[in-house]
Amino acid sequence: MKKLYLVVVFSIFFISPLLAQKRSVKIIYIGDSITFGAGLDNAFTQAPPVKASEYLRKQPRIDSVEFSNQGHSGYTTFDFLPAGAAFTAAETAAKSISDKAGILIFSIMLGTNDSAVKGTNGAPVSPETYFANLNTIVNQLIEDFPQSKVIINLPLWYSPNTHNGAQYLQAGLNRLQSYSNPIKKLVKTAHNDQVFLGDTAAFNYFKNNYLTRLKPENGHEGVFYLHPNQEGAADLGILWGKAIYAILRKL
Secondary structure (H helix, E strand, O other): OHHHHHHHHHHHHHHHHHHHHOOOEEEEEEEEEEOOOOOOOHHHOOOOHHHHHHHHHHOOOOEEEEHHHHHHHHOOOOOOOOOOHHHHHHHHHHHHHHHHOOOOEEEOOOOOOOOOOOOOOOOOOOOHHHHHHHHHHHHHHHHHHHOOOEOOOOOOOOOOEEOOOEOOOOEEEEEEHHOHHHHHHHHOOOOOOOOOEEOOOHHHHHHHHHHHEEEEEEEEEEEEEEEHHHHHHHHHHHHHHHHHHHHOOOO
């Protein structure tokens, strides 16, 4: 009985405080127009990174969340290669908060513009080239920020008639889906303690709910669906937030 009492006391005074510890999170969201929040009334308050960060702030044992939205309309993995302006901007944003307490996370969703038939940098980007580019980006982030974590989210569905300034169509959608295996391969073979697979549910979610969660846009092949509307951006942010939080709980 005395031993049991000592175990209970030890648990209360030593284990409980550890479980109750809160952590600060710093996130750099890397992506394209979907990450940026294109088409929303106010990307600064409605974009997916905003909503993902809001979700995380509400979760147990999260003390604070700082973030930077490094989404750029029309960008591919080629545009985010090291030494390019977009990569430099993302690293500059990371450096501005890296000295603060907390865990640094790079949350990446790229592939929509890579999948285009034509009209974007490097398009059409093969699965092999997509893997090589993404691998280069991730490796450089890890080298420059060795204590950071990288989370890669699968890109989301767009309608097979998507054709704005760039041409996507069914061929692009097929190519987009072919990027799933390269992403999973990268996560499996790269720094397995630092690189993680993030959200995988958004593709089917938006495929099944595009009429209410994506914006109708006029294109060369009729009305197409590519960018989340306000409700869709909020839902995407929550999906990202859930994926990030699930990973944080394992660290």
